[in-house]
Amino acid sequence: MDNQLFPVFLQLNQLRTLLVGGGNVALEKLYALLGNSPQATIMVVAKEINPEVRAYTVDYPAVHLYERAFDDTDLDGVDLVVVAANNPSLNAHIRQESRKRHLLINVADKPDLCDFYLGSVVKKGNLKLGISTNGKSPTIAKRIKELLNEALPEEIDETLHYMSQLRDLLKGDFTDKVRELNAHTASLLTSKRKHGRISK
Template identity: 85%
Template sequence: MSDQVSNQLFPVFLQLNRLQTLLVGGGNVALEKLTALLGNSPHASVKVVGKEISREIRVFTRAYPSVTLYERAFENADLDGVDVVVVAADNADLNVHIRNESRKRHLLINVADKPDLCDFYLGSIVKKGNLKLGISTNGKSPTIAKRIKELLNEALPEEIDETLNYMSQLRDLLKGDFADKVRTLNAHTVSLLASKDEK
């Protein structure tokens, strides 16, 4: 089976501001996950549970009123009312326990550095205004994903958001059936991107 066929990931973009997220852990890895979550969805509702919550997490979350901190051990009841679970605890037994409890409740879970325990991965993200690209190596190499992110950040023009806004306005003004609209939008996209390349 080729690598293209064996990569079974289905890319989605979650509206975390409409979901309840649980983050288990209070150290550096938890801070990294929290930074990724809130960097992409600043209004996400995140409950952080950790035996020890670092000063860095406390300082970072001051700017996010939708984050609540609980400095204590994880309890199964922490999964109540949750939609998404992210585990960044340095405890193999706890990781497996939370994974099993999450599966019983049909919750999506990510366990840091444990691809075999994950339902989803937190990939590298390229963000330019309304444009957001997710990059995943299927858990094989976060380093390569990070490098691709850097390359795309450099390659994409800062004006891309202006183009997206223009295309959105144009789409709203177009008449005709779906196929006509697609043809018109495709033609404008080609001309817009060509003019950006010439600059």
């Protein structure tokens, strides 16, 4: 079957996330969530919370840790659920309760229980690229991420900044903006070619 996933970018800083689990897998989820959205509001619930989780989250005031067993009321008022607990019966229960509340859920290493995946992300300033193999091979997704990180220059963010300023200066509808942008780009290329011939 083809990859049926629909890629979206969530504004986690405007949502409330529940993370169930306090071990190494939960720490990986926190790396992914906070690495992309440092201002995300996250409630972490687990019977035991690793010292590494506590140490990592100390600089994130919007992350709240609760060292206790999960309760169904933890789902009240949240927008997104991430489960990193090594407990199949608990995973299934949280999945069931989340669906009752129409909450999207991700369960670590259980694709059949997931509404969404935390895929590999390439970040270069304001540029973000999401990579998904539909859960088939996280290793390949990680390798593609490494390749793109190496291939994309850090200066790409500066380019985005200038393109944003240029877009704001252009007038007309989308088609007009594309035409004018193409004209500016062509003019820049012509100038570079002339400069190249002169420098020889």
